[in-house]
Amino acid sequence: MLETIALWLFGIGLAFDVLGCIGLVRLPDVYNRAQAATKCVTLGTTMLLVATALFGVGGNWALFVKSLLCAVFLLATAPVGAHAICRSAYVSGVKLADVSVEDAFVQRARVIRQEHRQRADEIEKNMEEVEKSEEAEIERT
Amino acid sequence: MSQAFLGIATCVLIFSSLLCLDRIGRGPTAPDRAIAIDTLGTIMIGFCCIMALWPTPTDSPSASPFMDYYMTVAIAWAVISFIGSLALAKYLEGRCYDA
Numbered sequence: 001m002l003e004t005i006a007l008w009l010f011g012i013g014l015a016f017d018v019l020g021c022i023g024l025v026r027l028p029d030v031y032n033r034a035q036a037a038t039k040c041v042t043l044g045t046t047m048l049l050v051a052t053a054l055f056g057v058g059g060n061w062a063l064f065v066k067s068l069l070c071a072v073f074l075l076a077t078a079p080v081g082a083h084a085i086c087r088s089a090y091v092s093g094v095k096l097a098d099v100s101v102e103d104a105f106v107q108r109a110r111v112i113r114q115e116h117r118q119r120a121d122e123i124e125k126n127m128e129e130v131e132k133s134e135e136a137e138i139e140r141t
Numbered sequence: 142m143s144q145a146f147l148g149i150a151t152c153v154l155i156f157s158s159l160l161c162l163d164r165i166g167r168g169p170t171a172p173d174r175a176i177a178i179d180t181l182g183t184i185m186i187g188f189c190c191i192m193a194l195w196p197t198p199t200d201s202p203s204a205s206p207f208m209d210y211y212m213t214v215a216i217a218w219a220v221i222s223f224i225g226s227l228a229l230a231k232y233l234e235g236r237c238y239d240a
Binding site (some may be wrong): 024 | 174175216
């Protein structure tokens with residue numbers, strides 16, 4: 001019974017993996033690709049891990065615990081990483097596909113870019129001050 | 142678990158990782174490649190599952206037919222892949238001064 005459930009989970013997980021990768025190849029821009037790849041592949045691999053855990057029930061509890069631990073960790077972190085990459089893609093100026101209808105992140109991205117620029121300016125100013133003081137010290141000696 | 146099923150599963154995952162490699166090679170922008178690398182790391186965890194379920198030889202001293210230490214590899218791979226994608230994201234975000 002448990003083995004049948006595990007086999008079905010394994011098969012469905014594989015299907016999710018393949019469909020996510022096909023989406024990664026076929027969709028038009030970074031953001032679409034990211035949502036296809038991340039959601040499908042994360043869910044598919046989590047299913048594979050849960051199936052592996054079911055095979056460990058009874059005989060091999062180490063397999064069970066490790067698989068479930070890995071599944072929980074993957075579910076928590078993979079979407080976070082993909083979200084960070086997408087956000088950085090938008091901030092660094094990657095355009096949406098031509099077929100997109102709405103862009104809700106414009107205002108916020110403008111604010112983020114301004115903050116980045118301010119921080120870069122501050123760093124540059126600090127560097128100039130440091131250089132000036134170093135030159136002054138060299139002249140003094 | 143039957144060895145034939147595991148063989149088919151391996152073929153399916155190899156096909157998926159070939160699709161990811163296609164996107165890594167072809168992707169027009171850097172974030173495309175970063176996403177594809179992240180996905181490839183997640184698929185590698187699936188490979189670790191298959192390796193863990195692969196039946197051991199019958200004369201092995203281990204009591205269980207499964208190799209659970211591959212799941213340790215999977216956990217380590219998940220951690221390192223997460224940190225790697227965060228580092229890539231930070232690096233890509235820093236490039237906005239150039240534009």
